[in-house]
Amino acid sequence: MVPEAADPVSTSALGGALRTHALTLVGLLELLGEPAAVGPSDGAPETCRERDLIRAVADELDRIGAVLQRLATGDVERSVRRRNLRREAARHELDIEGTRVCPRPGPSRVAPDTRAQVRERLQELLNRVAAAQGRDLASFSRDLDVSLVVLRGISERARSVQTVQ
DSSP: EEESSOHHHHHHHHHHHHHHHHHHHHHHHHHHHHOOOOTTTSHHHHHHHHEEEEEHHHHHHHHHHHHHHHHHHHHHHHHHHHHHHHHHHHHHHHETTTEEEOSSOOOOOHHHHHHHHHHHOOOOOHHHHHHHHHHHHHHHHHHHHHHHHHHHHHHHHHHHHHOOO
């Protein structure tokens, strides 16, 4: 069996927690209301920048939380497909070892031609499952790289706001 990319339950829970924190941040911003403009030197522009930074963080937390939940969903779907492939393989006296469909040792009651055809078909299906996992992990890696750049930019903007004050 191909190892899973991550524990789907934990991955989904982490994604849900990130999205919950994003909603909490947005909710806190809404509770604060809009800053009152008293005069040109009252600090309202800094408050608006801080709100924009918080909203940007919330947006990014929500985005990456959704990415994690999508990854978990894909992992669960692939696990179900692998389990079904293993059952089909067992019916034809075949085993799935990692990413390969192999005949079981010893004599078989399944006709050699049938067994070979089933093995070829199951191998193709297993290859598709492995390819989907690779695509999902590559996409996840790209999303994390983008998130790192976005969060680094938010952090730099936040530090520049602090030095202005």
